[in-house]
Amino acid sequence: MNNVLTLAHELGHAFHNHAMKPVNGLNKQYPLSIAETASTFSEMIIVEAVVEEVVV
């Protein structure tokens, strides 16, 4: 489960990086809290799916 969450986390970073592609120069800088938003959200999608599978 830990490895799956790590993959989901990194996928979230990849998505964020992809979404930032059209943003120009100086606007590409953001704090760690923003950087972790997409990756944490991605983890939560997996956690929610697992909980639903186990509980329901």
Ligand SMILES: [Zn+2]
């Ligand atoms: Zn991260």
